Amino acid sequence: xxxxxxxxxxxxxxxxxxxxxxxxxxxxxxxxxxLLERMGSVPRRLFDDRAPWPAARVIWIxxxxxxxxxxxxGLVEQMRRTFPxxxxxxxxxxxxGQELARKRFGEANVFYFPMxxxxxxxxxxxxLQPELVVLAETEFWxxxxxLAHATGARxxxxxxxxxxxxxxxxxxxxxxxxxMLKQVDLFLAQTAEDSTRLQSIGAEVGNVLVTGNLKFDxxxxxxxxxxxxxxxxxxxxxxxxxxxxxxxxxDEEPPLLKSFENLRVAxxxxxxxxxxxxxxxxDQVAILMRQLSIPFSRRSQWDGESLAGGVLLVDSIGELxxxxxxxxxxxxxxxxxxxxxxxxxxxxxxxxxxxTGNHTENFxxxxxxxxxxxxxxxxxxxxxxxxxxxxxxxxAERRALGRxxxxxxxxxxxxxxxxxxxxxTLIADSDPQPLSAQAAHND
Numbered sequence: 001x002x003x004x005x006x007x008x009x010x011x012x013x014x015x016x017x018x019x020x021x022x023x024x025x026x027x028x029x030x031x032x033x034x035l036l037e038r039m040g041s042v043p044r045r046l047f048d049d050r051a052p053w054p055a056a057r058v059i060w061i062x063x064x065x066x067x068x069x070x071x072x073x074g075l076v077e078q079m080r081r082t083f084p085x086x087x088x089x090x091x092x093x094x095x096x097g098q099e100l101a102r103k104r105f106g107e108a109n110v111f112y113f114p115m116x117x118x119x120x121x122x123x124x125x126x127x128l129q130p131e132l133v134v135l136a137e138t139e140f141w142x143x144x145x146x147l148a149h150a151t152g153a154r155x156x157x158x159x160x161x162x163x164x165x166x167x168x169x170x171x172x173x174x175x176x177x178x179x180m181l182k183q184v185d186l187f188l189a190q191t192a193e194d195s196t197r198l199q200s201i202g203a204e205v206g207n208v209l210v211t212g213n214l215k216f217d218x219x220x221x222x223x224x225x226x227x228x229x230x231x232x233x234x235x236x237x238x239x240x241x242x243x244x245x246x247x248x249x250x251d252e253e254p255p256l257l258k259s260f261e262n263l264r265v266a267x268x269x270x271x272x273x274x275x276x277x278x279x280x281x282x283d284q285v286a287i288l289m290r291q292l293s294i295p296f297s298r299r300s301q302w303d304g305e306s307l308a309g310g311v312l313l314v315d316s317i318g319e320l321x322x323x324x325x326x327x328x329x330x331x332x333x334x335x336x337x338x339x340x341x342x343x344x345x346x347x348x349x350x351x352x353x354x355x356t357g358n359h360t361e362n363f364x365x366x367x368x369x370x371x372x373x374x375x376x377x378x379x380x381x382x383x384x385x386x387x388x389x390x391x392x393x394x395x396a397e398r399r400a401l402g403r404x405x406x407x408x409x410x411x412x413x414x415x416x417x418x419x420x421x422x423x424x425t426l427i428a429d430s431d432p433q434p435l436s437a438q439a440a441h442n443d
Contacts, residue, residue, distance in 0.1 A: 006142050007117060033095050034112030040120035042127045045108050046089065057086045060130040062113055065094040067343060068136040069101045071159055071214040074416045076105060082420060083427060089128065096279070100318050116141040125151050132426055134158055138166070142180050149183035154426040156186040158419050159214045162197035164361040165340060170201040178202030185426055188419050191365045209422055212415030213366065215345050223322040226299065230326055234271065239308035241328035241392050244273040246320045247342040248333035253285050255336060257292055259385040264309055267392065271307045273323055275314035277334060277342070282315040289313070321346040329391050329398065332356045336381055341367070344376060348405035353391055353398045355379060369412070375404040
């Protein structure tokens with residue numbers, strides 16, 4: 001692979017797509033946060049005197065977005081305890097991932113991942129001097145891998161997977177991937193199928209282990225106050241049943257809202273909790289509900305008013321996982337339309353009956369596991385209203401479905417500890433002499 005040619009093509013793609021990025025920045029406020037960090041400006045907060053920096057040994061973990069941050073959260077905590085002489089830092093790509101990571105691990109330990117250009121990557125490698133770089137899932141950035149490997153850092157990919165959607169492209173370019181993937185010391189795959197796929201695109205057989213899916217180990221979050229407030233309000237007014245629709249994407253809200261209107265015929269005090277996947281769509285979904293004359297309240301403005309027969313629009317970040325606890329039935333979006341689906345583990349952890357669409361390619365193994373144990377309902381657009389009504393009409397089946405989902409979660413736990421044990425092989429036993437943070441920053 002010619003890294004110069006790759007960088008040239010990447011720069012050209014960014015230049016040609018600049019109008020799109022500018023539109024997203026101006027219209028939706030996306031990508032503005034952390035722009036300087038993405039361009040290679042190492043944030044000074046990483047070197048704040050209050051930040052723990054007992055030595056020059058750094059573990060750099062990269063988790064792209066909110067889902068990956070959740071997945072590696074337990075691993076981050078375990079690594080902090082297991083490697084007390086190391087500073088564990090976390091980078092993200094998306095704003096939602098950044099927000100959650102800062103809440104969980106502190107601003108002084110979190111930053112935006114640099115763009116895949118040498119001028120943006122080198123300042124971070126000089127300043128942080130990572131001993132170990134851990135990438136979540138399949139973040140294969142050619143320049144980053146090359147430059148990190150050149151510093152002597154060990155590199156691991158955890159929770160690694162190759163989705164059905166990305167596999168054809170990976171196979172098409174495996175001639176280029178093979179050399180790049182040799183720079184990775186260890187791949188920790190979610191499943192045996194992912195292990196086979198990684199090897200088919202160039203990962204060396206001896207460098208691939210199956211350790212399971214970290215997402216099964218994600219702990220339930222401490223419920224934010226809104227959950228208890230909603231629970232008390234729903235009980236006081238006798239509202240319900242509750243349908244929580246999470247991570248919905250464009251073209252999914254209309255059929256879901258239509259199904260909700262059908263549900264209200266049999267359950268006039270039913271409540272829908274609707275959480276669109278992308279914050280820039282909150283206003284768009286609010287407009288849709290006004291057009292359909294469906295009563296709703298925005299979570300950011302809700303002050304205890306009645307929700308019976310209406311919708312709570314969740315226009316916040318990081319609360320959905322806890323809100324699933326209120327559900328009688330949970331629908332997980334990104335799946336009624338061909339977007340690959342989203343994670344069904346969060347509602348299953350609460351023992352809630354889970355329904356999802358039939359476009360779940362991004363979570364094929366998880367969904368297949370749940371299907372094999374009769375722990376999820378898969379629907380198309382035409383089946384959606386009927387399945388929801390059937391589950392809400394049959395208390396015994398609905399509760400049994402939720403119970404089987406929770407049991408399925410328990411049966412798959414343990415990936416975090418297996419991943420940690422594998423990563424220990426990449427950490428050197430000897431401790432270097434402490435190096436001041438400012439010295440590293442000025443290097």
